[in-house]
Amino acid sequence: MRIGILGAGAIAFGMAAFLAKAGHHPVLWSPSGARTRKLAAGEPLTATGAVEFSGPVAVAHDGREAVADVDAVIVALPANGHRAAFDAALPHLKSDQPVIVSSHSSFGALYLSKRLAERGVSLPIIVWGTTLLTGRQQPDGASVSVNTVRQKIDVATLPKAAAAEGKALCTELFGDRFVERDGLLAISLSNLNPQNHLGIALLNLTRMEKGEKWGQGEHVTPAVGQLIEALDAERLKIAESFGLSVRTVREHFSLSFHVPIGTVSDMNQQMHLEGRGGFGPATAESRYIYEDVPFGLVPTSLLGRIAGQPAVLHEAGTSLFSAAMNRNLAADNDLLPELALDSFSPAALRELCDQGFTA
Numbered sequence: 001m002r003i004g005i006l007g008a009g010a011i012a013f014g015m016a017a018f019l020a021k022a023g024h025h026p027v028l029w030s031p032s033g034a035r036t037r038k039l040a041a042g043e044p045l046t047a048t049g050a051v052e053f054s055g056p057v058a059v060a061h062d063g064r065e066a067v068a069d070v071d072a073v074i075v076a077l078p079a080n081g082h083r084a085a086f087d088a089a090l091p092h093l094k095s096d097q098p099v100i101v102s103s104h105s106s107f108g109a110l111y112l113s114k115r116l117a118e119r120g121v122s123l124p125i126i127v128w129g130t131t132l133l134t135g136r137q138q139p140d141g142a143s144v145s146v147n148t149v150r151q152k153i154d155v156a157t158l159p160k161a162a163a164a165e166g167k168a169l170c171t172e173l174f175g176d177r178f179v180e181r182d183g184l185l186a187i188s189l190s191n192l193n194p195q196n197h198l199g200i201a202l203l204n205l206t207r208m209e210k211g212e213k214w215g216q217g218e219h220v221t222p223a224v225g226q227l228i229e230a231l232d233a234e235r236l237k238i239a240e241s242f243g244l245s246v247r248t249v250r251e252h253f254s255l256s257f258h259v260p261i262g263t264v265s266d267m268n269q270q271m272h273l274e275g276r277g278g279f280g281p282a283t284a285e286s287r288y289i290y291e292d293v294p295f296g297l298v299p300t301s302l303l304g305r306i307a308g309q310p311a312v313l314h315e316a317g318t319s320l321f322s323a324a325m326n327r328n329l330a331a332d333n334d335l336l337p338e339l340a341l342d343s344f345s346p347a348a349l350r351e352l353c354d355q356g357f358t359a
């Protein structure tokens with residue numbers, strides 16, 4: 001199949017390599033063009049580690065080229081770029097052309113659904129709770145090091161009625177690893193980066209600010225792990241009050257990183273011992289803050305208010321990072337203001353997350 005990928009970072013490169021290796025035809029789009037310059041000049045895309053691949057891949061020069069004549073579109077860039085990517089693709093998307101959002105954040109699928117309905121276009125939006133793989137892009141501009149390919153990925157569709165079709169497509173492209181969850185609302189409570197990264201980045205902020213090279217797994221010490229698990233308890237309580245089943249952070253870690261289940265700290269220490277703990281951000285200008293606070297902590301706090309289960313640690317995380325960065329990080333979210341979800345009842349939100357917007 002021909003697959004348009006919006007984004008050209010670590011995840012987009014890794015997915016393109018995975019797809020090309022499986023015989024599909026990925027088309028990568030870098031919004032600025034910078035990250036596909038080498039590939040467009042004919043250098044092969046190279047993946048090493050958990051995915052091994054080297055070969056040519058196609059490059060799109062704009063949003064129109066990225067979605068023209070493709071069988072499906074994948075959005076694979078940080079959530080602070082989702083609205084820009086959606087807007088670039090929107091005028092060119094056709095009815096029945098599925099769009100996969102990985103990882104889904106901050107009700108981006110509802111934003112896309114609303115804009116598509118305004119155009120009279122109807123297509124399945126497939127949302128994943130996380131990414132297919134983890135990895136880091138290499139400075140040579142044409143390669144990616146893939147740390148892990150996940151065993152399980154939570155998936156749902158908007159509208160919910162497209163669930164079987166959505167899961168079948170994902171399985172055809174990426175194999176038998178998809179676990180169907182109870183709609184977009186469940187997936188909105190399934191992305192664990194915001195909680196994980198709040199613990200990691202807040203408690204290691206000076207390391208990031210000073211540009212140190214530091215082991216991420218190694219620095220998920222017992223205190224950091226306990227903060228992550230306390231944040232997880234808030235998320236689980238919100239999910240429960242909506243009647244939704246979601247994975248715990250312990251299950252997520254064990255399934256993603258192939259370590260026996262234990263405390264979050266113990267699992268990270270195990271990854272560190274095996275040389276798979278990775279490195280934390282070497283700058284405070286990191287998506288761990290600028291993506292995960294506005295597009296992760298903020299929407300979870302909103303869900304907590306709607307559910308009557310205030311997420312006090314999530315709210316504190318937003319306030320603490322906003323103070324430390326001297327910036328109102330909640331105001332960086334450019335998706336939620338378009339949706340005005342604050343006044344929704346739990347039942348009305350659930351209905352919208354199951355049906356989406358219709359033309």
Ligand SMILES: NC(=O)C1=CN([C@@H]2O[C@H](COP(=O)(O)OP(=O)(O)OC[C@H]3O[C@@H](n4cnc5c(N)ncnc54)[C@H](OP(=O)(O)O)[C@@H]3O)[C@@H](O)[C@H]2O)C=CC1
Binds near residue numbers: 008082102137
């Ligand atoms: N890497 C990992 O291991 C993991 C990543 N994730 C999630 O996956 C998603 C992708 O991550 P990853 O690939 O690592 O991220 P990267 O930072 O590597 O993504 C870079 C890509 O995003 C584009 N981009 C970034 N910000 C914007 C913006 N404001 N507007 C438009 N485009 C933008 C860049 O554009 P340009 O090409 O123009 O530079 C580039 O194509 C994120 O949501 C991340 O949290 C989740 C778990 C693990």
Ligand SMILES: CC(C)(CO)C(=O)C(=O)O
Binds near residue numbers: 134278
């Ligand atoms: C490094 C990892 C896998 C865990 O924090 C991650 O989730 C990310 O890079 O976003």
